[in-house]
Amino acid sequence: MTASQIDLSFPPSWRAEILAARPLILPTRHFVYPKEVEEVERGALEVMIHPRAPNDPFLATCALGFRDPAVPTGIWSMPHPDSICAVAGGYAYIFDTSAPERFTMLPFRPVLQVLPAPGVNLLLFIGNRAILAWGAHGEAWQSPKLSDEGLSLREIRNGQLQGMGWNMITDRETPFLLDLRTGQLMKP
Numbered sequence: 269m270t271a272s273q274i275d276l277s278f279p280p281s282w283r284a285e286i287l288a289a290r291p292l293i294l295p296t297r298h299f300v301y302p303k304e305v306e307e308v309e310r311g312a313l314e315v316m317i318h319p320r321a322p323n324d325p326f327l328a329t330c331a332l333g334f335r336d337p338a339v340p341t342g343i344w345s346m347p348h349p350d351s352i353c354a355v356a357g358g359y360a361y362i363f364d365t366s367a368p369e370r371f372t373m374l375p376f377r378p379v380l381q382v383l384p385a386p387g388v389n390l391l392l393f394i395g396n397r398a399i400l401a402w403g404a405h406g407e408a409w410q411s412p413k414l415s416d417e418g419l420s421l422r423e424i425r426n427g428q429l430q431g432m433g434w435n436m437i438t439d440r441e442t443p444f445l446l447d448l449r450t451g452q453l454m455k456p
Contacts, residue, residue, distance in 0.1 A: 272341050274343050279345070282317055285316050286342070299363075313341060314330075315352075317365055323365070331359060335357060336358070341358075342355055347390060351364055357378070359374075360373070360382070376396075420433075429448055431446070432444070
């Protein structure tokens with residue numbers, strides 16, 4: 269697994285630290301994501317989160333997806349300052365630090381890249397075939413299929429994402445241009 273990363277591209281209302289291991293004495297508040305999981309301890313991402321006052325800190329234990337250096341692990345701030353995204357081996361969890369029992373596990377398994385787009389106030393989750401965007405009020409959009417297997421991103425400029433996706437029928441990389449405000453394809 270790759271080293272954990274911390275990205276605070278959006279201003280958070282919380283503080284967090286990634287722990288090397290679960291503490292021997294658990295804090296009063298401890299949440300496991302997802303709730304129904306076997307062997308969550310094996311490779312889990314352990315994050316101590318200090319929400320804005322007056323809430324007590326809590327430990328978030330996030331089940332590991334894949335032990336592969338190609339998938340991300342870490343924490344990201346979100347467009348909503350009370351939300352946090354934790355990714356453990358490509359499994360992405362978003363939860364509200366003021367009410368950590370409320371969480372969403374993203375459907376992309378694995379998420380291959382997490383890309384902040386502060387200019388359009390979105391956090392982008394890149395999968396094998398599509399992109400999912402999360403804004404201040406939750407899921408903003410999911411792109412149409414952009415590739416049959418694997419995306420490469422070029423740049424974000426003027427609210428547009430340029431990239432390439434592999435087309436199985438033509439056996440070629442095909443360019444795409446995605447409007448980040450709507451998630452719709454545009455002509456490249």
